[in-house]
Amino acid sequence: MIGAIDHWVDGRFEPLRGQPSIDSAAKVITGLGDHGLMWAATTVWRARHSGPERARSVRALTIAGVGSSLVNTGVKLAVGRTRPDSSDLSLSDGVPVRAPSSSSFPSGHTLAAFCAATVMYIPGDRRGNALLFTSATLVGLSRLHLRAHYASDVVGGAAIGAAVGLVGRRLL
Numbered sequence: 001m002i003g004a005i006d007h008w009v010d011g012r013f014e015p016l017r018g019q020p021s022i023d024s025a026a027k028v029i030t031g032l033g034d035h036g037l038m039w040a041a042t043t044v045w046r047a048r049h050s051g052p053e054r055a056r057s058v059r060a061l062t063i064a065g066v067g068s069s070l071v072n073t074g075v076k077l078a079v080g081r082t083r084p085d086s087s088d089l090s091l092s093d094g095v096p097v098r099a100p101s102s103s104s105f106p107s108g109h110t111l112a113a114f115c116a117a118t119v120m121y122i123p124g125d126r127r128g129n130a131l132l133f134t135s136a137t138l139v140g141l142s143r144l145h146l147r148a149h150y151a152s153d154v155v156g157g158a159a160i161g162a163a164v165g166l167v168g169r170r171l172l
Helices: 002-016 020-046 052-079 108-120 126-145 151-171
Strands: none
Touching: 002 126, 002 151, 020 052, 020 108, 020 126, 052 108, 052 151, 108 126, 108 151, 126 151
């Protein structure tokens, strides 16, 4: 059943693939998700003022980076799922994308994105929190568009990342 849902979701992205603006956006968003670039930039923005908020922002980034990396590596090694076949994928040229080298489940980009968004969440900061979770969602969607993952990898990455983020919040 999961395979059928994964296939159905992939089919919903197919009409969008090959459109230069959408392909480029997906590649840029995925690139920003690489190695926590998006979350480091968020930390710099949130830490722009001195004091406890700066220290909290830096701790949040550290917790999200270490926690998501350790959990992602462990789950990928335990599951070892093969990535989707992208040999027939037709995307426009332009923005380069780093080729994935690890197994498919969970989506590490999505796991890290939701972990960071959850750890960096600040009660009462509706706009900032909306931006965090919208960005995390866009990272997951970009992974689907680029056929780097199955939908179940992305959903699993989001759930695991949010769970790791909730644990990380306790360490702040």
